[in-house]
Amino acid sequence: MTTDSSSKICRRCGAIGNEKYCGNCGEPFAVKRITLHSLLHDVFHFFTHLDKGFGYTVKQLITAPGSMQRRYVEGDRSRYQKPFSMFFICGTIDALLRYWINSILTRYYHTGSEAETHFFHQYFVLTHIVLMPVYILISWLLFYRSKYNYAEIGILILYNISFLFLIAAFIFLPKLIWHFYDTTWYELALFSVYNTISFLNFFNDRKKWIVIIKSLIVIIATFLIANYVEDIFSAITG
16 A cells, blocks of 8 residues: 555554544644653643643532532533542542651651551552442431432542542641641541531532531541541551
8 A cells, every 4th residue: 555745644543644633543643742841831731721630620629519519410520530530549649648748757757657657658548449338328328318329429429538638638738847736626627617518519409407417427427437447457557
């Protein structure tokens, strides 16, 4: 098979064409070399064009908690990071940041716990993946009379906990300055406020005072279970 001088071969599928993009797979024929400028442009674009994906999902979890999850359940899904991948990414960010800070504290300031450091490095995300069905079950039992099933309530919880991971990571940062700073009660307070707002927006057809009480039960139960299991894991694996 012969090609004229203007023909191009797609690097992805091997098809031949003369246009800007491959007619077979849609890949551009011209492939630009990766440069520092292009990498910086991608980073800038990520933080300034939050129209879909991870950045957009975080923005919506900040500005429209609960409402975002309700829209996702109702079918508006293409712009959002998928719930489990969102959970995994945010959990990994939280785990790595806590591991890094704990490592600094134990190595240079002789504070913190080596067992806790090891837990964040090896088991943090896995623990919450295993516990996730329990977290969802607690919410579903309290809201089983709502119009949402177990899986749909699971969407609410997955996104909520994903954002709570980011909140927890942010709260943990001051330990680099105040080494004995206890984050527990700050986490519980902020988690309770965020979870309540999110539940009010998601279950917007229910009585507000009932949603508030149930959302507080959910976050306190989830928080206590998570901390209890984390303590056990740290003791066993430390």
